[in-house]
Amino acid sequence: MKICLVVPSAYGMRGDVRSVVNLAGELAERHEVEILSVKRHKDAPFFAVDPRVRLSWLIDARPGVRHLLPRGQMRAEVALWRRLRVLSADVLVTTRPALSVQAARHTPREVIRLAREWGRPPVPGPIRRFYPRLDAVVPATETGRDEWTRLLGEEGPAVHAIPDALPPGPWPRSRMDNRIVATGGRWVAAKAYDRLLRAFAIVADKRPDWRLRLYGGGPEEKRLRALVAELNLHNHVYFMGMTPDLTGEFAKASIVAMSSRAEVLGMTIVEALGCGVPVVGFDSPRGPGEFVIPGRNGLLVPEGEDEVEAYACALLTLIDDERRRRGLAAGALESAAVHQASSVAARWEELFGALR
Numbered sequence: 001m002k003i004c005l006v007v008p009s010a011y012g013m014r015g016d017v018r019s020v021v022n023l024a025g026e027l028a029e030r031h032e033v034e035i036l037s038v039k040r041h042k043d044a045p046f047f048a049v050d051p052r053v054r055l056s057w058l059i060d061a062r063p064g065v066r067h068l069l070p071r072g073q074m075r076a077e078v079a080l081w082r083r084l085r086v087l088s089a090d091v092l093v094t095t096r097p098a099l100s101v102q103a104a105r106h107t108p109r110e111v112i113r114l115a116r117e118w119g120r121p122p123v124p125g126p127i128r129r130f131y132p133r134l135d136a137v138v139p140a141t142e143t144g145r146d147e148w149t150r151l152l153g154e155e156g157p158a159v160h161a162i163p164d165a166l167p168p169g170p171w172p173r174s175r176m177d178n179r180i181v182a183t184g185g186r187w188v189a190a191k192a193y194d195r196l197l198r199a200f201a202i203v204a205d206k207r208p209d210w211r212l213r214l215y216g217g218g219p220e221e222k223r224l225r226a227l228v229a230e231l232n233l234h235n236h237v238y239f240m241g242m243t244p245d246l247t248g249e250f251a252k253a254s255i256v257a258m259s260s261r262a263e264v265l266g267m268t269i270v271e272a273l274g275c276g277v278p279v280v281g282f283d284s285p286r287g288p289g290e291f292v293i294p295g296r297n298g299l300l301v302p303e304g305e306d307e308v309e310a311y312a313c314a315l316l317t318l319i320d321d322e323r324r325r326r327g328l329a330a331g332a333l334e335s336a337a338v339h340q341a342s343s344v345a346a347r348w349e350e351l352f353g354a355l356r
Helices: 015-027 073-085 097-106 124-133 142-152 193-206 221-230 246-250 267-274 307-320 322-339 341-355
Strands: 002-009 032-040 054-060 091-094 112-117 136-139 180-186 211-217 237-241 255-258 279-282 298-301
Touching: 002 015, 002 097, 015 032, 015 267, 015 341, 032 073, 054 073, 073 097, 091 097, 097 112, 097 124, 112 341, 124 142, 136 142, 136 341, 180 193, 180 246, 180 267, 193 211, 193 221, 193 307, 211 246, 221 237, 246 267, 255 267, 255 307, 267 279, 267 322, 279 307, 298 307, 298 322, 307 322, 322 341
Parallel strands: 002 032, 002 091, 032 054, 091 112, 112 136, 180 211, 180 255, 211 237, 255 279, 279 298
Antiparallel strands: none
């Protein structure tokens, strides 16, 4: 079977890209798989792509590359619909509503067309108009399935929830004996790393032998470094930079901390669970609660008044109770089983077969 997965860019450090790369590699065991990147802005992708997977792009946006048409969204849309109209594949999976609308409009009808969705349904106009032409919509969570089912109604395509895939195993496993709290992702305001730093200032005051490692990068770095200086956390907080092997880095930690206000995709949490590391997060709408089960694989802290102090207390609870920490670690490994690449790919293949 020829399978094409379309992403805005396969070259960035994003959880959705990580998920697509993981799935493509597993599907390539049995199928001819291509990742089609609308744009290419770097020489090499951030995450390693399985050599059996063909990686192609429509627009080369690297510095110094000249184009006949001016830069902009219109050029990308034209390039995409031109490619879709002559697409030679059995299955097409798109990973953004804008891409899925284009697929519904321009892809030959003999191609099975699926929309992979992570976020909340966007402005419904184009969705309700064009999504009925698709064969299925595939959110990553049960909450997403419910939301998309309500939006599309009886006239829409079938909606199936399939989780994201971890990298092929075996996964590195934490020994749970390092005095390290880790976190990772894009350093943007929505991730709310500032409240994690303020909470860890309380932790560092009481347990000065523990360290916080931040993996990633983004526009918030300057502000976060200034906050570390303000809180006098130079010897306790370390900016580790970007890594394509977040799973391996999390395996060096004993706790993974998530401070985001929303965690729609959740690949960071999934990778932490795969390493057998309990997760502490805020119980925000569409947040870590999509993946963290309190008392089984981590802890959730209510948002609101005194949230920073409550979060610090949750971290200290696991720091001081090694037995509980190890119990949650075992639960994390059990929770991660549904994200095993082979299991996730099998569910996609079952869906492909049913739609054919």
